[in-house]
Amino acid sequence: MNARIIPIQSQPIEAVAAGACSAGADTLRAAAEAAGQSEMLQRYAADYPTTAGPHDQPQSMCPAFGSLRVGLRMRRVATMLSGSACCVYGLTFTSHFYGARRSVGYVPFNSETLVTGKLFEDIRDAVHAQANPQDLDAIVVINLCVPSASGVPLRLLPREINGVRIIGIDVPGFGVPTHAEAKDVLAAAMMRYAKEEVRTGPVQAPKGGRHDLPTIALLGEMFPADPVGIDQLLAPMGLAVGAVVPTREWRELYAALDSVAVAAIHPFYTATVREFTDIGRPVIGSAPVGLDGVQDWLKSVGDRLGIAADKTAQARNLALGAMRQALGDQRLEGRITLSGYEGSELLVARLLVECGADLRYVGSACPATPWNSTDIDWLQSRGVHVQMRASLEQDIAAVEEFKPHLAIGTTPVVQHAKQQAIPSLYFTNLISARPLMGVAGAGSLMQVVRSAIGNQARFNTMRDFFTGVGQGDQSGVWQDVPQARPEFRAENARQAERQRARRKAEEMGV
């Protein structure tokens, strides 16, 4: 099968994710440049390029959520937001929706404190008030869109207060395209800080002490069983899994730096990878998913680290034997489209294809990078349409084009598919929150996908049940079905046009 072209062109997204979300990304970008933030914007443009596709602004949640989540998941780390109250409300809500059991700090502002520079003083006061070394290893301050555009200079915060590290970052929606890449912004800032600490003196060992074997650090938030599975894959090669970045506590950053290599399991950690390459650590792309993935990944690890060929072969044989059995026992049947914004979409796609699925489309809001290029090639060579920096419109067009038996996607894609009685699964909650690597990955994914495809009859029943309840502004329970009155709308449009013409004439002094 040949890869198909999804017939969707780049479209202006009106609500250019406000702030980004309401003021317009260009306006805020221009303001940020005027406020001396050009360097930050250039760095983000290089790290998180948006030229490859139309997805050059948030179409999902606020990107800053990625940084906030990384901070909130760390023990003994406090996270503070500086931004508009509406943004902070949304971010706090989302954090607690996803189970943050921590308060989100907030330094509010108004026009006056923003333009006079008082906001920065308020942030500094808040950081001083919070910096208690009994409770905290670090405080993270995140500038959202408006303070970033206004150039609130977090870099001028003290580097540490009473032994508590202070980390200030700008995460504007007009510079960081997805919440996935915003995780990279904070992970890299922490890694940079920890690297300086290592350079200047002894640091804390990991909680359980240093590993006896050389370790590989893993990049990406993944299901807790995955690092354990990867560790088992590596054992015959005399290697072990080290820290998983973003880390859960500060001292794990040192363990990550102590690794002999880093595996970019999630491929969008561009700035964090730079911190590793800066100290000479090799970077391994893709991930051990499916038969081909495990085989190629173990070979890459062996080659990059100069492991004896017989040890690598032993690791591959052990892993592949078990996986062949898992994959060979049962096969998936059905046409699938897949999309998401977590950055692990291509790995899931590979696994689906190896499980036998007829996968037609995979869209990711994340960019193509050197660490997912083999995944892109692998999928394309099997006829899958791969869309990096995919827009929501492209993801929905794929559902329309391929009429799948199962649509895996983000909330609006799933909603669109369900309205057409197509079984669907949320990528974030139901797919990315399960093991993917090694033997465990194949079994677990197969189970959830098969049971979702098997739900077609229930979707048909629901469609039949709801047929006739109306759509759009005619949906709901009515005594009489509402009648469309296009003549009213036309009259309103005529009046609005007349008013616009009158105003224009007045402006021109006619």
Ligand code: SF4
């Ligand atoms: S901080 Fe997030 S929610 Fe607020 S304006 Fe920027 S992109 Fe939108």
